[in-house]
Amino acid sequence: MRPDILNPLFTDITALNGVGPRIALLIQKVAGPLIVDLTMTLPVGIIDRTYQPGTAAAPDGIRATFQVRVESHHPPPKLKTRQPYKVICSDDSGFIVLIFFHAKPDWIEKSYPLGSHRIISGKVERYGGELQMAHPEINLPANEAAAMPLIEPVYPLTAGLSGKIMTKAVAQALARLPDLPEWLRTDIIAKHQWPGWKEALLQAHRPTDKMGLNPQARDRQRLAYDELLANQIALQLVRQANRKLPGRVLPPTHILREKILGALPFQLTQAQQQALSDIDADMRSENRMIRLLQGDVGSGKTIVALLAMVNAVENGAQAALIAPTEILALQHFDTLKKLTQGIDIQITLLTGSHKGQERQAILRGLEAGYVDILIGTHALFSEDVHYHDLAMIVVDEQHRFGVHQRLALQEKGRRADVLVTTATPIPRTLALTTYGDMDQSRLQEKPPGRLPVDTRALPMQRLNHVIEAIGRAIDRGEQVYWVCPLVEQSDRLSLTAAQERYDMLRRYFPDKVGLVHGKMKSVEKDQAVEGFYRGEIRILVATTVIEVGVDAPNATIMVIEHAEQFGLAQLHQLRGRVGRGDKKSTCLMLYQADEQGQLGETAKARLQIMRQSEDGFLIAEEDLRLRGAGNALGTEQSGFPHYRLADLAEHKSLLEMAHDDARLIVQDNPKLEGSRGNALRILLYLFGRDEAIKRLRSG
Numbered sequence: 001m002r003p004d005i006l007n008p009l010f011t012d013i014t015a016l017n018g019v020g021p022r023i024a025l026l027i028q029k030v031a032g033p034l035i036v037d038l039t040m041t042l043p044v045g046i047i048d049r050t051y052q053p054g055t056a057a058a059p060d061g062i063r064a065t066f067q068v069r070v071e072s073h074h075p076p077p078k079l080k081t082r083q084p085y086k087v088i089c090s091d092d093s094g095f096i097v098l099i100f101f102h103a104k105p106d107w108i109e110k111s112y113p114l115g116s117h118r119i120i121s122g123k124v125e126r127y128g129g130e131l132q133m134a135h136p137e138i139n140l141p142a143n144e145a146a147a148m149p150l151i152e153p154v155y156p157l158t159a160g161l162s163g164k165i166m167t168k169a170v171a172q173a174l175a176r177l178p179d180l181p182e183w184l185r186t187d188i189i190a191k192h193q194w195p196g197w198k199e200a201l202l203q204a205h206r207p208t209d210k211m212g213l214n215p216q217a218r219d220r221q222r223l224a225y226d227e228l229l230a231n232q233i234a235l236q237l238v239r240q241a242n243r244k245l246p247g248r249v250l251p252p253t254h255i256l257r258e259k260i261l262g263a264l265p266f267q268l269t270q271a272q273q274q275a276l277s278d279i280d281a282d283m284r285s286e287n288r289m290i291r292l293l294q295g296d297v298g299s300g301k302t303i304v305a306l307l308a309m310v311n312a313v314e315n316g317a318q319a320a321l322i323a324p325t326e327i328l329a330l331q332h333f334d335t336l337k338k339l340t341q342g343i344d345i346q347i348t349l350l351t352g353s354h355k356g357q358e359r360q361a362i363l364r365g366l367e368a369g370y371v372d373i374l375i376g377t378h379a380l381f382s383e384d385v386h387y388h389d390l391a392m393i394v395v396d397e398q399h400r401f402g403v404h405q406r407l408a409l410q411e412k413g414r415r416a417d418v419l420v421t422t423a424t425p426i427p428r429t430l431a432l433t434t435y436g437d438m439d440q441s442r443l444q445e446k447p448p449g450r451l452p453v454d455t456r457a458l459p460m461q462r463l464n465h466v467i468e469a470i471g472r473a474i475d476r477g478e479q480v481y482w483v484c485p486l487v488e489q490s491d492r493l494s495l496t497a498a499q500e501r502y503d504m505l506r507r508y509f510p511d512k513v514g515l516v517h518g519k520m521k522s523v524e525k526d527q528a529v530e531g532f533y534r535g536e537i538r539i540l541v542a543t544t545v546i547e548v549g550v551d552a553p554n555a556t557i558m559v560i561e562h563a564e565q566f567g568l569a570q571l572h573q574l575r576g577r578v579g580r581g582d583k584k585s586t587c588l589m590l591y592q593a594d595e596q597g598q599l600g601e602t603a604k605a606r607l608q609i610m611r612q613s614e615d616g617f618l619i620a621e622e623d624l625r626l627r628g629a630g631n632a633l634g635t636e637q638s639g640f641p642h643y644r645l646a647d648l649a650e651h652k653s654l655l656e657m658a659h660d661d662a663r664l665i666v667q668d669n670p671k672l673e674g675s676r677g678n679a680l681r682i683l684l685y686l687f688g689r690d691e692a693i694k695r696l697r698s699g
């Protein structure tokens, strides 16, 4: 149960004065449905009303404040209501004309009484010699000047929601802030000279200058830390609960492993061996394994995953490998079959194309225990799929999975060890916030002997050269990927782009081009991708990253159109699709420069990094630096937690601190007891991490 002390914050925003259902919808868009959401929506700018130049000196186009006397009113001539109502005011140095469109004359007369002294503030413009201000933002009697805030916070707004309404709502929300017990350690607070939580929030909402918006301001740091700490503690609690789940003791006998290794034409890399020994230790232990195996495309995760599954098989149990698509499942099946040729292991594929009797036969074999390793998609967990003894689950490429989905999965495979593999190298900081509930192994070293991919950036005008180069590659019997970007917010546009490119390429290379895009039926998609996989299609035009997830060792050219629109991680991911065979490969990043023939700074930096490095982990760090955490990897679909107060690109060191702090906390006080424990529970509820608290109770 949420602590009562938080109730005033966990109340609907409609409880605030001036927030009816209509305004509530708008505020919900920029902040959220609850009062607590408003308190965590910090100003994104300030309005400075300190500038008071006098009417004669006021420059054009800036915001300024004046003390004036109202001299005369000039309503628009009758029948000419389109013309503005003008009010002429003066100060010691000259005149200013206030301009009102569509205003009610009574209202203006009342608001600007003739002869009265007023404080007005707003944007001024000069027309000819005349200084004008349209619709002053502030209009107060001069003797109430003190009521004017010299610095006003600016909040994120949306159409129909004015700054005034939002500011008023936030002020009311802040008035409800309860005094909460301190959850941070006193030495941490002292070291950083941080204010308390409430104080920090109040300060963050009342910046006194531009510095107050700086993410490194003390109040903002403190708030960011609270948010990061809540997230880290939640992850640690989940991890703690997971580790207590009874697992199976599966001591590897290495009998099958030795056979498989003996048949390999290569030796495992140091990194692969290390990952395997991490996995062996997990599987040998009584606790359940929940481990992430990270490594670039081509870093050799497959063999590691296979040997991990073989640990289960050596113990007479079963393993399952879940791929994100049926095609990838088929590919894994082919690969694993090859790696285990002549070795007594039953590997079986189960996909949607297995129907009727065939499917029944597979399911019977599975239930009877004839199948050692089952490969497929999420359908492997359909209700009619019963395992004889499932002890190990490998989930491939699930960087799109959030912590909740992972938990659901583990519940399906009772007591089974779980290994998640991802080909998306994630910067250390992001890994901490996303996979903090899992143990991690990284394959940072690549297998030897891989040819570097020749990476080039070309302006779109060189399209003809690219087509010639493709022609030569096809003549040599090689294959080509051609990726058109997904146009954000418009499936239709992205589709047209890909469709047009497809049509054009087909004119050059009849019968050799295939197309996949998100709007196709999956059967059609599969047909195209399979055609490419089998080598019938030589050029595959695609709109998205996932569709080109197939492994075609014969593909030697990756063309990325509008490369400037892709993030670094995506570019890297795409490039990883070539250079997998023994032939020299090329990645051509075609970019569209602006009218001046220029490329934006960030885009330029990205393409530059791509040309310089093929290290996915390094590229991921750069991506985070260039794009900020919100955008790296596409937060929406990737299961990254969404932060409101913290910014991972800015608060990297705070995150690391929070990680260490959370570990200590959960180690020393695993049930969050006593007065500090209570304060920490409040913190978790405050940031909506109550899921973790539930686990605390069941654990």
Ligand code: ADP
Pocket: 266, 267, 268, 269, 272, 295, 296, 297, 298, 299, 300, 301, 302, 303, 423, 447, 448
């Ligand atoms: P990933 O799954 O990480 O993308 P794979 O496991 O498919 O990478 O490996 C890519 C290629 O490298 C495969 O052809 C594989 O056989 C080969 N490979 C894997 N490990 C090694 C190694 N230690 N030495 C040489 N080649 C390796």
Ligand code: MG
Pocket: 301, 302
């Ligand atoms: Mg793989």
